[in-house]
Amino acid sequence: TRHVPVIVMSGRLLTDEDIRRLDYGRVVFQSKGILSERETKAAFREAFDGVNSLSQSTSALVKQALAYMHQNYREPSLSREQIAASVATSKQHLDRIFSKEQGLSVIDCLNRIRIERAKEQLTNSAQDITTIAMQVGFNDSAYFSRVFRKIVGQSPSEYRRQV
Numbered sequence: 001t002r003h004v005p006v007i008v009m010s011g012r013l014l015t016d017e018d019i020r021r022l023d024y025g026r027v028v029f030q031s032k033g034i035l036s037e038r039e040t041k042a043a044f045r046e047a048f049d050g051v052n053s054l055s056q057s058t059s060a061l062v063k064q065a066l067a068y069m070h071q072n073y074r075e076p077s078l079s080r081e082q083i084a085a086s087v088a089t090s091k092q093h094l095d096r097i098f099s100k101e102q103g104l105s106v107i108d109c110l111n112r113i114r115i116e117r118a119k120e121q122l123t124n125s126a127q128d129i130t131t132i133a134m135q136v137g138f139n140d141s142a143y144f145s146r147v148f149r150k151i152v153g154q155s156p157s158e159y160r161r162q163v
Contacts, residue, residue, distance in 0.1 A: 003026065004026065005026045005027075005053070006024070006026060006027045006028070007029075007030060007044060008028070008030070009029075009032050010031070011031070011032040011033065013070035013071065014029065014063070014066055014067035014070045014071075015067065015070075015071070016067060018067065019060070019064055022063055023060050023063070024056065026047075027059070028043070028047055028101055029066060030043060030102070031070075031109075031112075031113065033116045034109065034112045034116060035103065035104070039103055039104075042103060043102075043103050046103075054097055054101055059101060061089060061094070061097060062094075062097055064086070064087045065084070065086065065094060065098060065106065066102070066109070068083055068086040068087065069083060069110050069113055070113065073113045073114050073136065075137060076134075076137050076138065076139035078110065078137060080094070080095070083106055084106075091106075094106060110137075112151060114137045114138065115147060115148055115151045115152065117136045118136045118156065119152070119159065121135065121136070122156055122159055122160045122163070123160075129144075129145070129156045129157060129160075132156070133156075144156070
């Protein structure tokens with residue numbers, strides 16, 4: 001069964017222990033809510049077709065980088081360079097392998113993680129949008145609003161009114 005692809009989708013933030021449990025060949029982790037429906041379908045299709053599958057050790061680097069982003073997304077200064085350094089590889093190599101396995105660039109994925117967490121806070125708290133932007137790693141609320149609108153399709157205040 002080693003050749004059978006497995007996609008694990010979860011809304012949990014990854015920990016180092018989760019990474020150890022996911023460290024098998026052909027196992028891909030996707031964060032719930034990060035990919036669009038079209039992107040999710042493409043990820044499933046690629047996994048089952050064996051397209052873009054990485055070796056186990058290379059896939060482990062991607063999962064480790066993803067866990068690092070999950071654990072540090074609140075830091076406004078978190079950069080592609082820091083994420084690559086956390087898994088002891090170059091930012092170019094990380095970009096290449098990350099987009100092969102996740103279907104997104106490192107920065108796109110980080111922004112989507114931040115926006116998912118912001119959506120949770122917009123739904124579950126009465127904090128103002130600037131405070132939420134800062135709590136999820138954006139140090140500029142205007143930039144946060146632009147990224148939010150690009151990913152979600154509406155402004156943070158419109159999103160809050162609808163939920």
